[in-house]
Structure formats: C-alpha cells, structure tokens
C-alpha cells in the first residue's frame with residue numbers, strides 16, 4: 257500500500273508543486289483547496305499524469321473542515337502518513353493601517369489553520385498507533401519581520417512557535433512536526449503582494465517590488481515551486497525521521513540564521 261499525504265491549498269502555487277512532487281515520490285495525494293474550480297482542474301491535470309490523487313474542497317480556518325479532510329483521506333486511501341499545512345494568505349499594509357479585519361483573516365487562515373490541521377492529522381496518526389509527519393508552511397517572514405507585511409510576518413512567527421510546541425508534545429507518539437520556510441517564489445501570492453506594494457508607493461512600478469526583494473537573493477534567481485517541493489519531499493521521507501521541531505529556510509540565500 258502506498259503512503260498517503262494531504263496537502264492543503266494545493267490547487268495552485270507552491271502547494272500544487274508539492275502535491276505533484278509527493279505524487280512523483282510514490283504517495284497517494286489528497287489535494288485540498290477553498291477554490292473548488294481550480295482544485296478540480298488541478299486534480300484532473302495530475303490524474304492525467306497518472307498520479308493517484310483525489311480532491312477535497314475545504315477551508316483550513318474551519319476546524320470541522322480539517323477533520324473532514326482527514327476523514328475523506330482515510331475513507332478513500334485507508335490511512336494517513338503526511339499532512340502538509342501549506343495553505344496561507346498575505347496582506348500588505350503600513351503598520352498604522354492594519355485593521356481588525358486583516359488581523360482576524362490572516363490569523364484565522366495562517367495560524368488557526370495550521371493548528372486545526374495539526375490536530376486533525378495527529379489524532380489520525382495516534383489512532384494508527386503513532387508515527388506520522390506534519391509539515392507546515394512558514395516563510396522567511398517567520399524568521400525576519402518585513403515592513404508592509406507586519407500581519408503576515410506575525411502569523412508566520414506564530415507558525416514557527418506552534419511547530420516547536422507541537423513537535424515537543426507529539427514526539428512521544430513518534431510524530432514529527434517541521435516547517436519549510438520559502439523565500440521569494442513567483443506565485444499568485446507574490447503577484448498580489450507586488451500589486452499592493454505599488455499602490456502604497458508612487459515610485460514603484462508593477463514588478464519592481466518583486467524585483468527588489470529578489471535582487472537580494474545570493475543565488476541570484478527567484479524560487480520555483482520545485483525548489484520548495486525538494487525540501488518538503490525530504491521532510492516527508494524517512495530520511496528526515498530524526499528531525500523534528502525545525503523551521504528550515506529554503507530561500508536561495510536571503511535570510512541567514
């Protein structure tokens with residue numbers, strides 16, 4: 257029986273790249289997203305490449321949706337081995353303009369989502385007599401706090417903290433909890449960040465915020481979903497069995513810790 261992985265927010269962007277890589281690694285993969293139309297498209301695309309995948313629509317910020325996601329995975333594939341808390345959203349604004357709505361929206365999805373996903377996956381791993389891997393999307397913004405991305409950076413610092421505490425508590429079940437911390441990847445998320453940064457700075461033209469951030473990368477190229485998937489593939493494999501509670505940077509040399 258092949259191993260089973262769930263990847264949240266995998267209809268597009270980094271999540272899609274991770275789902276495809278885990279499929280290539282031999283996992284049966286449950287794709288999950290709030291965007292049902294895009295999710296269906298991606299599931300069809302990956303099935304066309306002969307990966308063993310299904311799609312489940314849901315919202316990571318809703319605890320019931322996360323438990324339902326794990327149930328659907330187990331009903332369909334019989335077990336669960338890896339849960340990737342990938343879904344996340346951004347917000348761009350000066351600190352003095354951060355609103356209650358922005359704080360609630362980002363924390364609900366980026367932080368509550370990771371907590372609920374971890375709880376749902378860990379419950380299943382414990383039912384299966386332990387062992388399992390939880391892998392969270394953190395960011396360079398979980399190590400460094402960025403101007404105009406204050407709320408987003410705070411949520412990623414919270415992801416780092418929950419990665420540490422969950423790793424400590426779940427280790428007795430042989431469950432590992434780690435996080436990948438990407439740098440600057442050209443997904444829809446960065447298209448939106450770039451667009452918003454232009455609105456707040458008359459000197460910036462479209463594309464320039466992305467270029468400015470990217471130009472500081474030591475390896476001199478922006479990140480692809482495959483770069484991120486390489487690290488997640490390792491964290492999902494037995495080669496990472498002795499690693500837990502780590503938030504690992506994959507950023508081409510941008511933030512040095």
Ligand SMILES: NC(=O)C1=CN([C@@H]2O[C@H](COP(=O)(O)OP(=O)(O)OC[C@H]3O[C@@H](n4cnc5c(N)ncnc54)[C@H](O)[C@@H]3O)[C@@H](O)[C@H]2O)C=CC1
Nearest residue numbers: 265269270290315316343344393395438440441443444445
């Ligand atoms: N793109 C980048 O440069 C970086 C991204 N990250 C993190 O990587 C993760 C993926 O980012 P990207 O692929 O760039 O974003 P993206 O915006 O391109 O894709 C995110 C996916 O998550 C889905 N999603 C959004 N809210 C959801 C919800 N409530 N429930 C379920 N699905 C939902 C979206 O529909 C979309 O398909 C995020 O957690 C992000 O914070 C971290 C560092 C850098």
Ligand SMILES: CC(=O)C(C)=O
Nearest residue numbers: 346395396397439445
């Ligand atoms: C999008 C992101 O994670 C950044 C700017 O670090």
